[in-house]
Amino acid sequence: MGARFAFTGGREGWARLLLTAVGVGLGVALLLLFTAIPNALAVRHDRESARSDLSYAAKSPLKKADDTLVVGDAGTTFRDKEVRGRELRPEGPRAPLPPGVSKFPRAGEMVVSPALKKLLQSGEGRMLRERLPERIVGTIAEPGLIGAQELAFYRGADHLTVREGYGLVERIDRFGAGFKTPEKKDPVLVLLTLVVFLVLLLPVGVFIAAAVRFGGERRDRRLAALRLVGSDSRMTRRIAAGEALAGSVAGLAVGTVFFLLVRELSGSVDLFDVSVFPSYLIPSPLLALLVAAAVPAAAVLVTLFALRGVVIEPLGVVRAATPPRRRLWWRILLPVGGLGLLYPMIGKDRYGKDFNQYQVTGGVLLLLVGVTALLPWVVERVVNRLGSGGVAWQLAIRRLQLSSGTAARMVNGIAVAVAGAIALQMLFTGVQDQYTKQTANDPARAQMHADMWDQVPLARAAAGFRTTKGVAKVYAFDEGYVADRRESPENSAPVTIADCASLREVAALPSCRDGDSFAIPAGSGEDATSSLSRPGSTLWFDSIDGSQGVAHRPTPWKVPAGMKHARAIKDPTGYERNGFLLTPGALPRGGAPGLHGQIYLALDQGLAAAPDHARNTARRLGLPTDPEMLVSSKRDDTYDSLRTFLFVGAAGVLALIGASLLVSQLEQLRERRKLLSSLIAFGTRRRTLSLSVLWQTAIPIGLGLALATAVGLALGAALLKMTGKPVVVDWTSVLTMTGLATAVVLLVSVLSLPPLLRLMRADGLRTE
Structure with a gap:
């Protein structure tokens, strides 16, 4: 019955379902994207290994045979982008072909990646064309590339000569046996990886939990009507859970569509010099199944948890009465417990067995989840103490006093993201000297x-x-x-x-x-x-x-x-x-x-x-x-790759933050349509109402960012202590993260103004 209500509730029901599905779908799409990342990294690594050729080491060359190939390094750089290049001279009919190449190019010819071909044929690549004047006779297929936007080429060369001790030209008899970076586990990098994934994934879960509660007040009033026709309280809660379950399943479908769209577009995107083919982004079946099971389960649990303090009776919902004050003791236990788990790791031998990754993961999770638990309490306490002011201010404060929990839910995700980002920036800044090698070069004299x-x-x-x-x-x-x-x-x-x-x-x-x-x-x-x-x-x-x-x-x-x-x-x-x-x-x-x-x-x-x-x-x-x-300096490749992944993931989470906040804002405005119409009918100015809506967003955001900054600094200090580094606050990064979050909120507020102005009409009081 609850699922039927979700799909057959008329225009109001469809609007509610659509908002829930889009909100949940955005989170699901990002979760599916994260579950596909391990496979994408594995495919990139496998293809890089399969095409490796030069060892760049002085070694005795192979003897010439009918299955040998002379390979020379011909790579170059164009506008800070690496162009992978090789010169080839087959020495027999059984010489190995590079992956993705069907025929050896002759002297004066080359086969190129699709991205390089497009660049060379454009006006932008004119200078690079001077370096690569050979005639293009083919393109490198997907198995020979690690990304859709990779710049790579193979060209023929008649006069390649193998010289002992000269590693730029070698004779090989197969691809896949060249230079490989030895794998080593650095506990600091493992810690960074854990925290990066937690910081990127946790806001997504918070957004999904908030999205399944869209339309909560209207839903509770509908449930009161069900009590009137004979359902008991347990049945009413099951119906509400069924409605939430239907919305989350619709969100799974919408999220899958979003993911497939992003997957299809991924081949044309190059973020921080990292690109993939759409075929790389295949979610792990186990992780995808976990997402498919966890999202509906979370929707049901969140709904039942939200209804625990709501009395639904046949004649109405007891929500307008003074709600009980939120208790602090259990909320403060979460961040304190997180610090308690992290504290024993301080001073441990990070290279020994006593460095417990699960304990670190639990500590970081508890600290970040503590933000979502503390924020409603902070918002409630602060808005209850705010005094009088202008009409817009009073309207905003009264609304926040009546529904501080809803306001806190809107900003929980962005608060968690900011807290995690501040901690990560502190950690990256603190350990960067460990992974940055200063050279003796003086770029001021020669470049x-x-x-x-x-x-x-x-x-x-x-x-x-x-x-x-x-x-x-x-x-x-x-x-x-x-x-x-x-x-x-x-x-x-x-x-x-x-x-x-x-x-x-x-x-x-x-x-x-x-x-x-x-x-x-x-x-x-x-x-x-x-x-x-x-x-x-x-x-x-x-x-x-x-x-x-x-x-x-x-x-x-x-x-x-x-x-x-x-x-x-x-x-x-x-x-x-x-x-x-x-x-x-x-x-x-x-x-x-x-x-x-x-x-x-x-x-x-x-x-x-x-x-x-x-x-x-x-x-x-x-x-x-x-x-x-x-x-003047060079950074460790693994550390650099991790920073790149953080920036790419942060860009996705930031986009999700903006989209989810906008959807949440639209849902809140839709809920208040009759209230806004009533105020307009009584002569309230549009400017006053617009300012009140802005205050309703700005106050929780300000409180959320203040709390996120405090928790982020505490988490960053704990992580730096664990790595044995002095605690130094990078205030530039802190201000940058809070500034970015503020900018996202301002953008969402501006985008929500047009629908707000459309809702501020007296005819919104009409009903059937």
Whole structure:
């Protein structure tokens, strides 16, 4: 009978059912999305493993055979987006094809991912097209990609050569046996993962619990009519539970539709450089079954729990009488119990068996659920003490005094989300130093570094970069060693050859002109520079070995009598040189073999495309890799992935917060339609009513955010203590989270104004 009431209650019943179904459906869609995430991550990992090829390690190459393939790294970067690229040269008819590729591209051809093809064919990808001029002859199928928006390509290359000790080109006989990151369990990252999932999932459950109570007051008045025609109180509660059950089942259907729509659109979305194919988002059957069972069960339990304090009699509902004051003792037990569970974990060995993940999960859950228990008590106590004011203020306060529980339910979800987000921000900020490695680079002096790989003459490369758009300065160095003997030397010292402007970036020089040479003694340890720098001594270039494919031809160099002394300073990568510094004019006649070129680039910071111009020049010069960006710090990949997941999940939860608040606001306005019409009929101004509705939203939100901030700071402090980090409050993050929540509420208030104005008409008093 209750289910029939849900579906056959006329226009009012349909409106109530629709609001409940949409509210529950939004939460169900997000729950299904979260249940699909483990499968999406597993598929991405499997496909990444299946296509792995290069080990990037110096190892003995395989012997050429009819089932071998030469693979070279040809990846690049475009506007901070990684472009995965490989060069291929099959050595026989049974050479392995990469996953997703049906035919090897020939030299001058390439197969690309759909996203890269779209980019290259657009005007936006014109600069990237200069680096990838090959003709597109096909696309990489889904099994060869980890995401729908991934940029990737394979191109043919006739002249790939495998060199021992050079990890960018290798010979393989199958894909899936390349470089793999060793898996390790970091307890801090495990803790972060647990808290992230709890913080993202708990608001969803709170929203679903609030959605199944839409239309509660009207429902209770209908139940009074049932008492009048003969049903007893137990039967009445079962009918109410059946009505809630029907609404939740409709919500499951609507949520499934929402999820399928989001799943279909997921292939065209790239959030924080993470994308998936729709086929990845397949919910785990067990978790999906759990959602399908838990949502209706929660709807029934919440309804029965809500009716425990309502007396439904044949002549009406006893709700308008003064309600009993909410008790604090059991509400405060929840957060206190949560802190009690977390406290024993402080100071424990996080790498030992005494770090109990279930205890941590329970503690975090109790603290966050404590927000939902405390907020109704806080709202009731505060609004009962608020005094007189304008007409809009009095209308809002009186409404809140009569139904503070409804107002608290509206903001419970956003309060839980803010409390969890504040705690997570504190935890991420507190442990980021543990997962952030500071480099020795100085990006203020140079922003890119290019390695010549002994394949491009340094002078030609430097000249090419100097004429590149967006490159302000070029510092070019040739580096090698000189020794005291032609063969089997006893002493050797590094040598750096560059023009005066470049040498001044690595040493403090007394004066410099072409033809000068300088000696820099080592700061500590054994130093051969002093003994080797005696005037008239003969030193030898390339006397140590003939590595990197360079012929072993030692070249003599006589130490000049007027050699100057210099003091070393750190270069843009933090390296401090010693040994000898030579200008090009001081080199032996015919140059010196065995030198390795390095170039540092200072870019025009006002030109965003400057790095891409430099990368294009590097490829025109024939460099096998892009110049490396110099950064001051690098973060752990797993930590970064977790932060990315948090941002993606937070975006979804924030969207749910806004949508659910809007649905809840519309439901509240629909409930008050006759009241608003009565006030308008008595001459109340629309501005006054609009302000009263705004106050009714703003006061609970303000109280909820204050409580959420306090609980979030307590939870964040406990989690930081567990990780052994000092408790530091990141007030910027706290203000950002509360500001975002406030912005969402303001947006919802603005969007609810048009339906509010439509409801404020005297003809709303008409009834049948």
